[in-house]
Amino acid sequence: MVDVNAIPNWPVVRVGLGEQGALTVDGEVTAVEAGQDARSTAVERAARLARQLGRPVRVEAEESDGTLFRLIVDEDGGVAESGPAVPPRTNRRLPFRRRGDTDAEPPTTAVVPPPPTNEQALDVESITRLVRVPAPAAANAPVPAAVPPRPTPEQAAVLVRVRRLAEDGTPGLGIALLQELEAADAWQASAIRDVRAYLTLADGRPAAAMHLYLRTAAELADLRGDADRRAEVDRWARTILDCAHHCWLQVRAPDEAHSLGAQLVKAYDTLGLAQAPAARAARRRQKDMRLRFLTAVSDLADH
Incomplete structure (x- = not known):
């Protein structure tokens, strides 16, 4: 089962x-x-x-x-x-939907609640759910954090604006805001980059999104040395690599997909997930892509 x-x-x-x-x-x-x-x-x-x-x-x-x-x-x-059937509803609000757009709801990494009615009534807990797993505590923290890191009120307000921009069909503007937040606060840089990667994919740029996910995975690999945080880091890493893998499947250019596939396989190995079913599937696909890539190069050389 x-x-x-x-x-x-x-x-x-x-x-x-x-x-x-x-x-x-x-x-x-x-x-x-x-x-x-x-x-x-x-x-x-x-x-x-x-x-x-x-x-x-x-x-x-x-x-x-x-x-x-x-x-x-x-x-x-x-x-x-995976759950009970949901009966029909009128005017169902779909996250990340253009105004007036009736297309199917696009994929999301998390359930995003509706924005608060005003900035003063900001629910920080709902905003932190934009980030699938909170960033681990800083490596030099004297005592492990008792609760997951939380955004400052200023950061949470930015995330509210990001969500609204995404719902309005302008994820590119949300990406720019996240870049500012990421640069200003290293404490949650990886977590913010995770959200930025998703918005980049929603903006129709899977290769760029995959680069961001792989960068986050590399940073998580550096955190695995802390035994107290390894389980948390590993859970986050599996989610990040799953997202990177999905982005990889959307990359159409054969040479770019082949290059990114090699990086994905390496990331699985680095994070100790080489024997995971997803990692084995990635290696099989990468091997097949390599054969097709070499065949295409050989055909070009013959002409």
């Missing part, structure tokens, strides 16, 4: 089941082959991604009446429920 809580929240395959067998997957209209139905086609698409990642993935399937089903799909196409 699949342990639902062990499946990362990223990525989420968004499936829309329309009238008369219409199907969208992650916002794209998807053809249904003869002899298949929309549901089996959607499951196969999710299973293909699961095989690429080397682990089950989350799926949110919305029926034509608006009912939302949360599922887990494994590499073999097995399906399990």
